[in-house]
Amino acid sequence: MSAGTLYDKVWDLHRVAQLPGGSTQLFIGLHLIHEVTSPQAFAALKDLGLPVRLPERTVATVDHIVPTTSQARPFADPLAEEMLATLERNCSDYGIPLHGLGSGRQGIVHVIAPELGLTQPGMTVACGDSHTSTHGAFGAIAFGIGTSQVRDVLASQSLSMGKLKVRRIWVEGQLQPGVYAKDLVLHIIRVLGVKGGVGYAYEFAGPAIDALTMEERMTLCNMAIEGGARCGYVNPDAVTFAYLQGRPYAPKAQAWERAVAWWRGLASGADAVFDDEVRFDAAAIAPTVTWGITPGQGIGVDETVPTLEQTEPDERPLAQEAYRYMDLQPGTPIAGTAVDVCFIGSCTNGRLSDLQAAAAVAKGRHVAPGIKAFVVPGSEQVAAAAEAEGLDQVFREAGFEWREPGCSMCLAMNPDRLEGRQISASSSNRNFKGRQGSATGRTLLMSPAMVAAAAIAGKVCDVRQMINTTP
């Protein structure tokens, strides 16, 4: 059993009571809500005649269903319009702040809460969205919940939870040029599997993790859930504090100093006990691309699609299903796979540094003929910052569309989607069958820089070759 880890400390600080049945009632410090998983929770709350327990610890935005071309109201899709109108009404009825379209603060919930300074070390963060693990980048314990649990948090600001085990993922060395946090996490999931993290929180630590920026740490923790770990986190350090200082909801003046002192004390101690530990070498990781239908089916861009013989026996049925669905041949290189659509964005990779990395590849080059390529900033703030440095122009000149913020083609609950058997190079987080809106559509997950490279080449290619040469 783990002891002395950040997870243990934060868990203990937030324990309210032991519940019948043995689970723990855990106080939730920050509850993020959005239009997709909250309407039924508010309806249940109304049926029960209950108020929202702490509306000031609840924050809303709209992201999944918003169009990224025109965000004029009412939306063309009446169902999407109804969902946003319902969220607006619920937030108004219960006194919950809503960072809506055009507020300057709207965006993907896992992008805006960090950039507003809402997410802080030592908090428990819950949201009706599995990628809530993102917020663990700050040393918070953050996890996705279902709608019944959204109702519970609205009603009681707490959840009935079981404690997880803690696995430390220690990463030595440093990532090589052209290799990003996305490649690191795809590699970790490739090795540990999509169910390897079930029952665990993942603590990411070691020299390679210390060297990551906050935005990179968010990418890493975002995909902990794709490895089966409901939450992933990084211990708070000087990088964390520098990111938070001065943000709208970050503590100010003397409170800032006290906060930093408290945050420092939350990090896993030198004598912390972990349930498990796994080690990786960052320097050995190549740009990584998924070839299959789970995020664990990834390979280095210089590798070939694994054959059945190269696949663990119990993973073979899934590999066979993936060959059929993806129409990729085992033993053939992934580089050179032609793509139709290139998507840069999402809660995984829709932040400013992601767009900068992609723009560095796109600058002075042009999207290949016949390829649809588009960039969707993760938030209004990301869009404004990118536009201020001219990234929108770089992308437009290179033949990419520059869109309005939202979840976009990560999950296709909005007009952005694949059609038929189109294949996408995507900076998002899931390559599940049908994920991007077509029941036969195919997804290759990779870093934003790799997506930009694929857009320019018209096929999967090694971005390291592009960043080492001038256009």
Add this chain to the structure above:
Amino acid sequence: MTAAMTTSSFPFGPISAVRGRAVVITGDDIDTDRIIPARFLKCVTFDGLGEQVFADDRAELSGEHPFDRAELQGATVLVVNRNFGCGSSREHAPQALMRWGIRAVVGESFAEIFYGNCLALGIPCFTASHASVLSLQESLIADPGQELSLSLAKATLEASRGQLWQLELQSGPQQMLASGQWDATSQLLANDGELARTAASLPYINGF
């Protein structure tokens, strides 16, 4: 597609047993996008989701999908393999299964969020060994008409032909279901004094 069941028959109160026929869905890592594709999440109620469960898989198999087969209509038990319900936290997935008629799931393992979402709806997720799940699936595919009886207290599955499978059910969920306290809201509200004390002790709540 099957009509959704009426809300009056959804799980309610203490749950000690689930009876009925079983649907078998084979394959590891079946994600919640498969169970309910995202386009069906454009809704403000869960009504009607039962008709959309596994929509894309069913369309692909044009009537041959287990959820469409005539002899399995009205089934109440779902038998799956490993890491069922991974991916998105959408409660729409267990809601869709429940509204189709599923009242218990048996599998080798489950994704955590899916497991908790099922529990919040009063749907027990039993686990069993790899070999047991495979033999159970084989038996059910060979003879889909078998009437099953699942006991929560004993964690057993008994088939009408007399075969018995030993399963596992975590003691916490088992107690919550048996006592009818699987819906956590009232328990959470009962400790409001302790909750206020916990909140007051947290530096970030009280301005550091």
